[in-house]
Amino acid sequence: MRALFSAVCCFLLSFLAASAQNSPDCRTAIPVCADAPIMGTTDGSGDIDDFDPEVIIQTGCLEKGSNSSANIEHNTGWYVFRAGTDGQIGFDIEALPSPGGIITAEWDFAVYGPFDQTTGQNFCTIVGDGTAQPIRCNYETNDTGFTGIGINPVDGREGAPFVKQSQNTYDEWLNVTAGEIYYLYINNYNTNFDDDPESFILTFTGTSVDNDQDTALDCTLRDEFLGLDITACEGDPDIVLSALNTPVGSDIANVDWTVDYDDDGVIDATLSGTGPFGAELVVSSPNSGRYYAEITTASGTPPTVNDPGGILITFYGIPSLTVTILDDLVYSDQTDPYNVEFVPDGDGDYEYAINGGEFQDDPIFMDVPPGMNEVVINDKNGCGMSDPIPFLVVGYPKFFTPNGDGVHDNWNVYGIDQLSNPTVFIFDRYGKLLKQLDINAGWDGTFNGRDLPSSDYWFKLEYDRDDEGVLVARSVRRHFSLVR
Structure with a gap:
């Protein structure tokens, strides 16, 4: 555990760094760590608009609140964290008073995960379409100014498993495994309709944090300050990358942006950022590539901060394919069975189905019936499904x-x-x-x-x-x- 003075300094740095920016979109969630409290705001709405029990698949978590209209994505903030050790993790979201000294915020949250970063899956797509459901969430009326996971620090009430309309603003602890990725969505219900941002303090808790707050969450994730790689669809809204999410916070004199469009290790262009110091970069469809930000600090210590891995943004279009007949009376000496391979035009994550059957990842289908058939290709990143594509297998019926x-x-x-x-x-x-x-x-x-x-x-x-x-x-x- 760090000394008190050091923790206070880190807190002040977090206050300065986070109070000037926010990520309203899951795709650009801010990487966070447990080594100091985090000062946060919510000042926008993202493109995940179906966090609503009347629309999304209902679960015990989403049904927990007594006010269903609270369960929307507006005036929100998104964070992402990676478990550094096996153990127990929780957090407190503390409402801060307005300039007049009155607490008017009504904080709600949802936690999605655990996700395996090595799979290359587009986590925010499956969050947005309801495939991934929150494993913890609470949008009950806050009566203490706190909500979160674990134990309410005001009244000592411990978070409990699902009880519909329990009016307990705390959920049960997370039992995490090192390497797991979690997304945290924070929503300010009371100002959902006037876009008036307010501030909160996010503090991680739990036995893992008690043992060592520097390793409870993997703080190296914060060095990937542009976030995890992003998969998007052609025609999606612009993606805004922020260099304000670095450990140096607002200690920025200048930001140089570059891009490797082919992700082949060769920088193709230098780009211009927007806002103060050029600290934000707007990436529009379909400009796929690996983007880098190199920051020169105002204090000169350290002189530069560079995310060496950058962030890979990939835009996918509606999938299409070429049908290759492997075996039929035209293309081989084989008369039975008939086999077909589908070659996609693109490098997305695809699955295939023929004649209204189940989808499969393998593009080769064995024992395809002779005659006219239909194939459908689906992009598992959520970028669409093709219309049925007819193809002919030349052969005879049995x-x-x-x-x-x-x-x-x-x-x-x-x-x-x-x-x-x-x-x-x-x-x-x-x-x-x-x-x-x-x-x-x-x-x-x-x-x-x-x-x-x-x-x-x-x-x-x-x-x-x-x-x-x-x-x-x-x-x-x-x-x-x-x-x-």
């Missing part, structure tokens, strides 16, 4: 049912018009020729005007296949079933 219901009433080679010089002959099981097919009509299961019985029948398909520019005669003999 059965047909000529019962007049309009479904599988005729047998033919699907996509036969894609073959070169095709001819199809139908035989019974004894080798008797029953039909030379009309390519456009197929076979209706009759011979000389009489319905043939349910049985196995044989066919011979002759066609020419292009083999590296040379047409090679091919012949396929297989059987299929007539089912009545």
Whole structure:
């Protein structure tokens, strides 16, 4: 534990650093640590507008408050922290009085996680669309000026598990594992509708903090002052990066911004920041790249602060793809089963589904049915889903049912018009020729005007296949079933 004087100095630094800026958006959440209290404000609304129990999937956490209209994202602030050790973490959000000495703020919060940073997943997308639900939240009426996780320092009341409309402004402790990422959303309900920011003090608590406040949360996250890598969608609102989130706070003389658009280690451009010292950078879609901020301090100690890893911002568009037929009668000697690969145009995180089935991550589908099929590609970053894309697999069905219901009433080679010089002959099981097919009509299961019985029948398909520019005669003999 640091000496009292040192802690007070850190507190004053936090006060100066945080009172001038805020992140209203999950994507640019401010990295924080537990080594000193944090002075915060809420002065904006982000793009996650469905934090509402009437809209988002309802959970015990979201139903805890007695005033459902409080559960909105407006006049908010976002923070992100990484557990430094295994143990117990909580926090206090303390309302500060206005200049007139009156506390008018009504603080609420939600905690999302734990997230694994190594997965490369876009956490704020799954927070925004409701896939990731808060694991702790409280928007009950505050009667002590405090809300948070752990124990209310005013009345000693300990946070409890979900009890609907419990009116306890504290939630139960977080049991964390080192390396886990958590996002903290703080909302000022009383000023949601007039955009009047007010201040609070955020102090982390718990046994991990009691043991060592310098390691309870991973303070190296704060060195990544531009935040975690951001995945966004083309057409999303501008992303504002702030160099005010550094450990030096407002001790800034100048900020130099650069970008590596290809993320190949080569700086492509120098950019101009906005605001005091050029400390903010507006990044618009679709300018993907790794962005860096180099800060020259006003005090000269240290002379510069540079986030060596920068922040990678990637904008994804609505996905599209190319269909590659691996195995069918046109592209290989394989007649059954038929296999297809989908090659996406882009480098997003995609999943695929064919013919209304379940999505899968693997772009290769085995045993695809012959004939016309449809594929849908979905961007798991939340940037959209394609319309169904039709594709044809040239092959033959294993059965047909000529019962007049309009479904599988005729047998033919699907996509036969894609073959070169095709001819199809139908035989019974004894080798008797029953039909030379009309390519456009197929076979209706009759011979000389009489319905043939349910049985196995044989066919011979002759066609020419292009083999590296040379047409090679091919012949396929297989059987299929007539089912009545």
